[in-house]
Amino acid sequence: MRNRILLVLTGAFAVLITWNLKNILLNLPDEARQDAIFRILYFHAPAGMVALIGFGIGMAFSGVYLATKNLYWDTLAASTTEVSLMLGAINLVTGSIWGRQQWGVWWAWDARLTSMLVCWLIFAGYLMMRRAVEEPDTRARLSAVISVFGTVNAWFVYKVIEWTPRLQHPGPVLSFRTGGKIDHTLETPFYWMVLAYLLLGVILVMIRMRQESITREIDSLRRLAHA
Amino acid sequence: MKQEAAAKQIAPSASLRETWFSFLSQTLTIAGKDLRAEWRTKEALNASLAFSTVILVLFSFALDPNPEMLQEFSGGLLWLVFLFAGALVLNRSFAREMQNDCLDALLASPVPPAGLFLGKTLANYALLMTLEFLCLAEFGLLFNVRWLGAVGPLMLVMALGTWALTVVGTMFSALTVNLRLREVMLPVLVYPMMVPPMMAAMILTTDLLAGNALAGNMLWVRVLVGFDVIFTLLGVSLIDTVLVG
Numbered sequence: 001m002r003n004r005i006l007l008v009l010t011g012a013f014a015v016l017i018t019w020n021l022k023n024i025l026l027n028l029p030d031e032a033r034q035d036a037i038f039r040i041l042y043f044h045a046p047a048g049m050v051a052l053i054g055f056g057i058g059m060a061f062s063g064v065y066l067a068t069k070n071l072y073w074d075t076l077a078a079s080t081t082e083v084s085l086m087l088g089a090i091n092l093v094t095g096s097i098w099g100r101q102q103w104g105v106w107w108a109w110d111a112r113l114t115s116m117l118v119c120w121l122i123f124a125g126y127l128m129m130r131r132a133v134e135e136p137d138t139r140a141r142l143s144a145v146i147s148v149f150g151t152v153n154a155w156f157v158y159k160v161i162e163w164t165p166r167l168q169h170p171g172p173v174l175s176f177r178t179g180g181k182i183d184h185t186l187e188t189p190f191y192w193m194v195l196a197y198l199l200l201g202v203i204l205v206m207i208r209m210r211q212e213s214i215t216r217e218i219d220s221l222r223r224l225a226h227a
Numbered sequence: 228m229k230q231e232a233a234a235k236q237i238a239p240s241a242s243l244r245e246t247w248f249s250f251l252s253q254t255l256t257i258a259g260k261d262l263r264a265e266w267r268t269k270e271a272l273n274a275s276l277a278f279s280t281v282i283l284v285l286f287s288f289a290l291d292p293n294p295e296m297l298q299e300f301s302g303g304l305l306w307l308v309f310l311f312a313g314a315l316v317l318n319r320s321f322a323r324e325m326q327n328d329c330l331d332a333l334l335a336s337p338v339p340p341a342g343l344f345l346g347k348t349l350a351n352y353a354l355l356m357t358l359e360f361l362c363l364a365e366f367g368l369l370f371n372v373r374w375l376g377a378v379g380p381l382m383l384v385m386a387l388g389t390w391a392l393t394v395v396g397t398m399f400s401a402l403t404v405n406l407r408l409r410e411v412m413l414p415v416l417v418y419p420m421m422v423p424p425m426m427a428a429m430i431l432t433t434d435l436l437a438g439n440a441l442a443g444n445m446l447w448v449r450v451l452v453g454f455d456v457i458f459t460l461l462g463v464s465l466i467d468t469v470l471v472g
Binding site for chain 1: 395398402403405406407408412415416419420422423426427430446450453454457458461465468469472
């Protein structure tokens with residue numbers, strides 16, 4: 001059943017991303033000031049948004065683990081954080097490339113990108129910590145606490161960094177925050193990309209969970225063989 | 228009858244007060260124990276003071292401290308020294324309880340984990356504040372920075388910033404105490420978490436040392452207060468999970 005869901009989701013993702021890429025790369029006009037490079041927006045911003053959402057969902061799973069002490073939720077939290085970290089890396093790399101094109105340097109210490117880098121470092125620490133603990137229950141307990149601390153902190157970083165004098169990023173662009181400044185034809189593909197990244201995230205988390213259950217099965221078989 | 232009813236009304240609040248008093252006294256006992264242990268050996272204080280002096284000397288080679296540059300960087304330099312030296316103090320906070328299974332004994336004692344955490348945080352706070360005060364004096368001498376004019380607001384910023392560092396640092400000291408790579412994991416986990424309060428503290432300190440008033444920067448004071456309150460509450464409510472499970 002799970003495999004079938006995974007297959008359907010992967011198919012939906014493949015269709016969505018192909019249609020999106022065609023739309024973004026072939027149909028959209030170039031932007032007046034930035035030419036073709038502006039299209040990186042559709043890869044850069046949605047990845048960051050979904051990564052931040054993923055960190056939040058990871059914290060929620062960690063909270064469920066703390067309430068139920070069921071290790072399934074811990075694995076789910078760790079998988080979600082791992083996938084979010086990957087999406088965060090996409091956001092950082094594409095941001096850096098765009099920055100090189102627009103501001104002339106690979107890393108301009110722009111406040112928004114820096115805040116993503118700080119969040120990235122916090123959750124990279126989370127994954128490093130998980131490798132340092134062998135015992136599954138302790139690992140789950142400690143990583144749940146780090147997840148809560150990290151996500152609350154990520155929210156702090158996100159808000160606080162806006163107030164520094166280093167913000168080179170444009171302000172809010174999407175219409176639900178500006179009241180319709182962006183053209184409709186440019187905005188719609190953005191939301192489709194958010195959906196595509198969300199789908200990709202769900203697919204990767206499901207694959208990661210399957211790997212974990214196989215690992216557990218192999219472990220128990222090994223124990224059985226030794227016994 | 229009336230007296231009985233009155234006694235019944237008073238009883239719950241009195242027991243609540245007693246609980247609070249016993250919690251407070253347990254917290255202070257832990258803090259006193261840690262400070263006494265430190266006072267007798269002076270291990271952490273001496274090591275971190277020597278370490279911060281070395282860093283301050285190295286900064287002078289790295290940055291060529293002319294007065295204009297110092298004006299821009301003083302707050303940042305100072306708080307980096309506090310962070311580096313702080314990690315040394317915080318690393319030892321729970322690690323010193325590992326010998327002879329003292330941590331297990333502490334957890335088995337009637338002190339609740341929250342009391343243990345707050346006691347250790349208070350002791351670390353006192354140690355770090357002492358260390359920072361000495362560093363500030365040293366910094367003023369070595370780099371010719373006059374800070375006595377703004378000593379009041381500077382103390383407030385140091386008090387708030389240090390509480391942020393101590394409360395998160397002590398929590399993570401408890402969290403990493405049993406890890407294989409404890410000494411490395413603590414800074415790796417704590418430093419990124421310290422970005423919001425350190426940014427606020429650095430901006431405020433630089434501004435104060437440049438002779439500006441605190442009133443123009445109240446936003447950053449609010450950030451510090453907010454961070455302190457939220458993470459103290461998180462620490463107190465999650466320490467049970469970390470220490471006991």
